[in-house]
Amino acid sequence: MAGALINVPASARRGEIIEIKTLVSHPMETGYRRTQYGTVVPRDIIRQFVCTYNGEQIFRAEFHPAIAANPFIAFTTVATESGTIAFLWTGDNGYAVAESVKISVA
Amino acid sequence: MRPSIRIISRRDFLCAAGGIAAGFALDPAAAAESATATAMQEAIRAVVGSAQVRKGRVTLELPPLVDNGNAVSLSVRVDSPMTQADHVKAIHVFTEKNPQPNVVAFHLGPRAGRASVATRIRLADTQSVIAICELSDGTFWSDSVSVVVTLAACLEEI
Numbered sequence: 001m002a003g004a005l006i007n008v009p010a011s012a013r014r015g016e017i018i019e020i021k022t023l024v025s026h027p028m029e030t031g032y033r034r035t036q037y038g039t040v041v042p043r044d045i046i047r048q049f050v051c052t053y054n055g056e057q058i059f060r061a062e063f064h065p066a067i068a069a070n071p072f073i074a075f076t077t078v079a080t081e082s083g084t085i086a087f088l089w090t091g092d093n094g095y096a097v098a099e100s101v102k103i104s105v106a
Numbered sequence: 107m108r109p110s111i112r113i114i115s116r117r118d119f120l121c122a123a124g125g126i127a128a129g130f131a132l133d134p135a136a137a138a139e140s141a142t143a144t145a146m147q148e149a150i151r152a153v154v155g156s157a158q159v160r161k162g163r164v165t166l167e168l169p170p171l172v173d174n175g176n177a178v179s180l181s182v183r184v185d186s187p188m189t190q191a192d193h194v195k196a197i198h199v200f201t202e203k204n205p206q207p208n209v210v211a212f213h214l215g216p217r218a219g220r221a222s223v224a225t226r227i228r229l230a231d232t233q234s235v236i237a238i239c240e241l242s243d244g245t246f247w248s249d250s251v252s253v254v255v256t257l258a259a260c261l262e263e264i
Contacts (some may be wrong), residue, residue, distance in 0.1 A: 077219060
């Protein structure tokens with residue numbers, strides 16, 4: 001299955017603002033391209049990205065076909081407590097990829 | 107017996123040719139493949155409603171000259187303290203000449219700590235890109251950047 005790369009610091013001080021970078025493998029087919037025979041290639045994109053921190057949603061993004069292939073998203077959050085940061089990408093044709101990373105907050 | 111020869115009159119020929127030409131002109135896919143400034147305005151209205159969009163507070167960063175429109179790095183920062191009382195709720199990005207005006211919508215909150223997001227987008231043409239942010243007090247702020255694209259996205263055949 002498609003892989004995801006996630007860059008989150010393994011540890012942080014309480015209250016520190018950390019940057020989260022994510023990259024997921026997906027062609028993001030726009031639905032506007034044609035084959036050499038003129039038939040339209042059907043759309044196949046990731047529609048939504050959700051990030052939760054210990055179960056609470058901290059960030060959400062809605063994608064349209066204008067997002068480049070292999071969507072890269074970088075955002076920030078406040079390190080509040082040790083736990084799990086989970087990521088979920090969902091899209092066309094039943095696409096769903098979930099990843100999670102551990103963070104320890106001192 | 108002579109074979110029967112069907113002679114096409116000039117009128118029939120012109121009617122048929124006109125019909126074929128009209129068929130090409132009305133190809134709906136061809137007409138739909140470029141959004142316009144009006145389509146972008148409609149997409150923005152669908153997000154902001156009747157609220158006024160003011161310039162400022164938002165910084166949209168894109169390279170001014172893009173060699174390849176298939177992956178253009180974009181970052182948006184909003185000047186906001188990101189507290190419970192005053193934070194950025196959402197950041198929307200729109201383009202003028204892509205097939206669809208909407209690009210992406212980010213939803214964040216006070217837990218973001220800083221209103222700063224980055225991604226990579228596709229650009230189909232030399233055009234302007236607009237980022238609009240919604241603050242928790244219900245006001246909308248925007249920034250726009252003009253980008254020159256030499257190789258457009260979405261055009262290649264596969």
